[in-house]
Amino acid sequence: MRYVIKSVLALAITGLFTSGVQAQKVQENNQEDFSEFMDRSGNRFRTASGNPGAEYWQNETDYKIEVTLNDEDHTISGHLELTYTNNSPEELDFIWMHLEQNRFTENSRGTLTTPIGGNRYNGDVDGGYEITNLRAKTNRSTSSKHLITDTRMQVFFDRPIPANGGEATVSMNFKYKVPVKGMDRMGRLKVKDGTIYAMAQWFPRAAVFDDVDGWNVEPYLGAGEFYLDYGDYDYKVTAPYDHIVVGSGELQNPRQVLSEKMQERMEMAEKSDTAVFIIKPDEINDASVKAKQNGTLTWHFKMENTRDVAFSSSEAFIWDAAKIDLPGGDKAIAQSAYPRESAGQEAWGRSTEYTKASVEHYSEKWFKYPYPAAVNVAASIGGMEYPGLSFCDWRDQGEDLWGVTDHEFGHNWFPMIVGTNERRYAWMDEGFDTFINHYSTLAFNNGEYPSSLDQTRKYNNWFTSPEREGIDTYPDVTNLDNLGMTAYYKPAIGLLLLREYILGEERFDNAFRSYIETWAYKHPQPADFFNHMENVGGENLSWFWKGWFYGTGNIDLALADVIENEKGYVIKLSNDGDMPMPVEMKITYEDGSSEELRLPVEIWQRGDTWRHLLETGKKIKKIQLDPKKILPDVNFSNDTWPSTLYKK
Template sequence: MRLNLYSTLLVVFLMGFFGNISAQENAVDNQDLFNEFTYRQGNSYRTASGKPGPEYWQNEADYTIEATLDDIKNTLSGKLTLTYTNNSPETLEFIWMYLEQNRFTEDSRGTLTSPITGGRYDGDTDGGYQLSNLKATSGRKTSSKHIITDTRMQVWFAEPIEANGGTAEITMNFTYKIPASGMDRMGQLQTQNGIIYSMAQWYPRVAVFDDVTGWNTEPYLGAGEFYCEYGDYEYKITVPATHVVVGSGALQNAKDVLTDTQLKRWNKAQKSDATVMILTAEEVGLPSARPKQTGTFTWHFKMENTRDVAFATSKAFVWDAARINLPEGKTALAQSVYPKESAGQKGWSRSTEYTKASIEFYSKNYFSYPYSDAINVASNVGGMEYPGVSFCSYTSREAGLWGVTDHEFGHNWFPMIVGSNERRYAWMDEGFNTFINHYSTLAFNKGEYPSMLSNPKMITNYLSWEKTEGIDTYPDVSNAINLGFVAYYKPAVGLFLLREVVVGPERFDAAFKSYIKTWAYKHPQPTDFFNHMENVTGENLSWFWKGWFYGENTIDIGIAGVKPQKNKEGYIISLENIGSMPMPVMLQLEFEDGSTQETQLPVEIWQRDNAHEYLLKTSKTLKKVTIDPSKKIPDADATNDVWMTAKE
């Protein structure tokens, strides 16, 4: 009987308690916005703190390649030797390799899925690999069994590659027609003095086998880029004697392929902050521009701990260079090659200056540039990056040339150093790179050129568009109209908001640099980035990742009203979250006496409701209240961001 009485009293009490709560608050359930993501769990390979775990592994791919360019037939032929090291905990009966030149055939998946109206990722359809003499050796046995499917090839071993350090060797000969139109990533540019060949995806390369997906075998379709293993490269390119070759890595035989004059200029450039001409526009095509005019030269390059290599060759190149100054007294060499028609102080004659400035900024502020050379190639490619080599449009000038040069060399940090999966997560390289481009552009010549991130509100129309897509949309799936926002601009704005609004520059910079250092030459997943940023900044950012990176939400925070406190000094400022994305609120308060005060309210004010009252304690007369006075937040409706007294 007593128990029932207590139970009845408890029910009455709780009903009254919750009734009061209901009367006091017109609560909105925002819990879903702030609920935990499922990304925090860790394992022995990847920790919950966003670091490689104690059993993290990745495989290694070392290449030796010898290739020859035929500038009459426009073909490349070569022999490849791949030494593959299996550091995984399981034996491998086969490996997958990419044959990306097979994209340039009539029946490739990429060709058949391209819109008939055309687009950026159109390409030739009369190419593709011809392979011969394929041998795969593991242990004491050799196999030639392989299956080619579109842009992938499965190579089988007679004896599986042992786990935890077993090795295999794969050799093959290859040849293909060099596409003139190479999906804006490679190809041929006809100039006044000859063809410029921009050579990328130019050899069969192994796919990544990782602890998350196993074999990553997404076909090469168009928008999706690359995911590569790290290793050491030694490659030799044989070309007509009239050609100059530039490529990823360090040139090993400059004395053999340069004239004495060019070699002196080359050595001078290694010590010069000013651009030094190695081969001038006036010298292009002259017999004196090359050690000989007939036969061939073989250019020899080496590059260590890299995920790829690319090169360019032409008899039309103007060539200049300058020293790059790196931390701890180290140096590298910035180089540019371009045709006569691209030269000029408004054009490519400033390319090396741009390259040098870009590399030096990122090295000082994020992670030191690890390669010996940084080479900008004037190309029919609008803009594409490879380790140490960028292809940029030969027609780019002034701000356009700075922007594309800075962007493509910024990619040396994402994804060349931090080796994310571009084919799935374009935002982890394009978006991160667009973000750091903002700060390098602000720094270059004290802001000579504008940065598009200086006005984040440019994205507001896209966020409210009915066809918007989430950042997590795979690039090959994304609507072509949306790709620039999904992969580049929206993730860049997201990082900008994190740095400038949510956590502040000091904590953000420490976390971002730590992420780069932690995952240098490794394969981070999105969850690794989220976990690492949260652990180093000390913030639970699940609301931000969900709303901005995995959602299609809009930001619209406004001032609902301002009123003086009754019988007290101060004001009650009523705020409302009209959009679907919570954000901290930055307030600028202006008073009649001319003084100002700035206050930032945390995002947690929106945890329980979309309305919040801020109590401003002051004896001054309030004149004006402004949300986000610096205009850093892409708020969808600026009309409710300002309150002023009636007489204003």
């Protein structure tokens, strides 16, 4: 055996140096396109299979908050107590907190990085926090030491918070002026019957300390959204007696803040499939309908296992509601609060219908809605989401109102249930949400409104623009002209391609549902999503993540030629684009029959051209690449081999 092995080895070595026509030239390949592009190896916190590891941890933040809304000077003032549980393996000498209201000052980083001409994220500059009486307690030791830097505050402890379950409390009083322009996220709107206060980022919030980056302390500039831990919230809002307050979570004291008539109507709404008025349009200024005729009322809400809460308060609200049917027979309630200017069946009169349909669809298709209520509020905000509550533009109607309502409530799945880092990875919430919006829109009322993803090729002008940026660009530095594509549409199209072109619906849905369930109320990173989809979907997709999510290249598959021979036809294909893709083609024969052929993506590992032998005795009339037109192929003029090019 040794002699045979030596002989074969000698012949092989000789062949390496043989010159002339018998020597084969090694062709360049595209293996680089298929290789790993980022470290996705596992550890004890996050596994290579895309699951939380055996020692995965995240910290917990529980809040008790009491605030008062002053509608004369437009201020919020109150008291906060945070119970912070340190589940990390290291003790903490301090915690960081977000003070997003400090964005609304003349010298904030967000103000100073706003272009002269402004942008969507304009904000007032006469606000900012007043923080007083801060106390940070651990192990019977109290500290008042803290350091405020722009939109962040570092709170120090005399004794560190112990690791692996140690607790600390941080309490403080706070006050600020509610901005009119709250960067299209919160603020106040003057309408005929009063003022609508849309309250979000309305209290100091703990930053996330995680196993990937430690403290996540990016400042709040505007475009980047939020990243928060989970916990239980108990909050009270004291407002003028004639205000209606709606908020995230469940109202705890309806008998104290709702009149008997309002309580009766709410009970009817909880059993109704269609909207029931709690406050009718002609009752907005009718004090007899309200629970009290002077002074103030305190509205008490609770919400469990959530990353945030928001609320709205106004004396100008029409208020209606209907029940939400959830899988397993569970119920929730859909509510809408809006001014008389927004009323009507062509506008906000259908808001509760839209909210109910959206939540029911996502609950059935992906993951059951976990919150007791879903509240839609009309405000001077283009669209902004919070757990169980959304703000949408008070002027929206019809298709626009459906689109923004559906999108904002879709965010309850990304990032409210699956708790991604919006400030860094906008595509993991905006893009995923835009993707699921496609299917909810197709399902709503038998397709009453069109989906924004109905044609992927309509975005080709952006795909071929030299100004385009990658999905992985941080939202705060993305050109705002590109943000709609990098955060919303390109990642959504990527998931659409995975579901309808690459993996197929069944494999994709199994993997995507598993991802949501596995990472519900946790903090997945991009690598966790990639790993999970590959492991459950059963496919190495490095080439796709690299090309689509971490690149700016485009798809351009081409039919180079079709040559007839004695066995049938040789179909010559070329990849004229920047990333590989499986090839789907429809072959139509002269006898009227047709067939579909699929070639795997691996044909492009060997180079940018491929020859496929189609054995058939029939005459081909036409070949069409991507017959369902799913791919955003930037040059579809080379996708067809028409009969006019066929030489008999």
